Amino acid sequence: MLRRPRRNRKSPAIRSLIQETRLTPENFVAPFLITEGSGINEPICGIDDIAKKSVDIILKDIEYLHSESVQAIALFPCIHPEQKDEQGSNALDEDGLVPRAIRQIKAEFPSLCVFADVALDPYTTHGHDGLIDENGCVINDASVRVLAQQALVLAAAGVDVVAPSDMMDGRVGAIRGMLDQNQFTDVSICAYTAKYTSAFYGPYRDALGSHPQIGDKKTYQLNPANRREALIETQLDLGEGADMLLVKPALSYLDVIAAMRGSAPVPICAFHVTGEYAMIMAAANSGILDADAALYEVTLSIKRAGADIVFTYGAKRLIEILKTDTAQRRAVALV
Numbered sequence: 001m002l003r004r005p006r007r008n009r010k011s012p013a014i015r016s017l018i019q020e021t022r023l024t025p026e027n028f029v030a031p032f033l034i035t036e037g038s039g040i041n042e043p044i045c046g047i048d049d050i051a052k053k054s055v056d057i058i059l060k061d062i063e064y065l066h067s068e069s070v071q072a073i074a075l076f077p078c079i080h081p082e083q084k085d086e087q088g089s090n091a092l093d094e095d096g097l098v099p100r101a102i103r104q105i106k107a108e109f110p111s112l113c114v115f116a117d118v119a120l121d122p123y124t125t126h127g128h129d130g131l132i133d134e135n136g137c138v139i140n141d142a143s144v145r146v147l148a149q150q151a152l153v154l155a156a157a158g159v160d161v162v163a164p165s166d167m168m169d170g171r172v173g174a175i176r177g178m179l180d181q182n183q184f185t186d187v188s189i190c191a192y193t194a195k196y197t198s199a200f201y202g203p204y205r206d207a208l209g210s211h212p213q214i215g216d217k218k219t220y221q222l223n224p225a226n227r228r229e230a231l232i233e234t235q236l237d238l239g240e241g242a243d244m245l246l247v248k249p250a251l252s253y254l255d256v257i258a259a260m261r262g263s264a265p266v267p268i269c270a271f272h273v274t275g276e277y278a279m280i281m282a283a284a285n286s287g288i289l290d291a292d293a294a295l296y297e298v299t300l301s302i303k304r305a306g307a308d309i310v311f312t313y314g315a316k317r318l319i320e321i322l323k324t325d326t327a328q329r330r331a332v333a334l335v
């Protein structure tokens with residue numbers, strides 16, 4: 001045999017030498033579910049890494065993550081039911097939970113890159129990402145106008161990147177226009193280009209109380225059966241000026257990540273969402289999987305598929321895995 005591929009796997013040294021993909025904390029974005037108050041740290045589904053936290057607690061987490069080379073975080077608000085209404089008007093409050101958090105975080109960590117979501121679902125009583133008409137249909141253009149306003153509020157608070165996750169048509173262009181007209185030409189847009197209708201958002205919606213009260217999100221989020229549609233969204237978002245594109249969820253959509261990587265020259269992000277993360281941890285808690293090895297393998301696979309940036313609730317855990325060389329080897333060995 002001229003080719004014995006096992007020669008390239010014969011020792012930890014050679015395996016490490018030829019490893020094509022590596023996880024690096026610099027490419028993680030750590031998502032945080034923020035809530036009002038102080039000292040609050042409430043795990044969702046009993047999983048510590050997915051928790052509602054008050055800003056004081058988040059600041060401590062950020063201190064650790066940033067000191068370990070994590071460059072970015074993403075904020076998601078848990079809005080009190082009394083502050084929600086049909087229009088999601090709290091999303092436009094300059095003193096709302098997210099703008100206040102952005103100011104506090106940027107004041108303490110000016111070198112950190114802060115992402116904030118643009119969508120109305122945390123703020124609306126009906127749980128949809130946009131405005132609805134009397135029949136419960138999500139109205140596109142009126143929603144886009146509000147979303148652009150929301151982006152402006154986030155920009156004024158000092159956010160680095162706005163991330164529209166609402167899947168309305170034309171919102172990237174409208175947000176770019178609004179930001180530019182108001183001198184926020186340096187605020188970036190990370191477009192949720194391929195956001196699928198997914199069962200894996202369950203724990204997030206439980207935490208936010210944002211399960212749709214009328215209908216579902218199938219008229220705006222993508223059908224899990226479709227890949228080509230993600231490429232139409234890719235062309236549109238690029239044309240409208242998106243700086244980065246995002247695929248969500250991640251693990252069931254590795255082919256979409258790869259296709260978008262191949263068709264767009266901008267950075268591609270992938271979001272390993274709450275349900276995907278919870279699935280690993282639940283299996284680990286039942287003694288079925290090794291949490292560290294499974295998380296390492298899944299995150300590595302997301303990157304191998306073509307994601308430059310991975311949004312992961314496991315940033316802290318992954319840093320610890322990467323630090324323990326033996327744990328990393330063990331994880332690799334289990335694959």
Ligand code: PBG
Binds near residue numbers: 076120202210273275
């Ligand atoms: C919607 C939004 C969702 C998530 C973040 N923003 C999904 C949804 O409810 O449709 C899910 C994040 C996660 O599960 O980690 N704007």
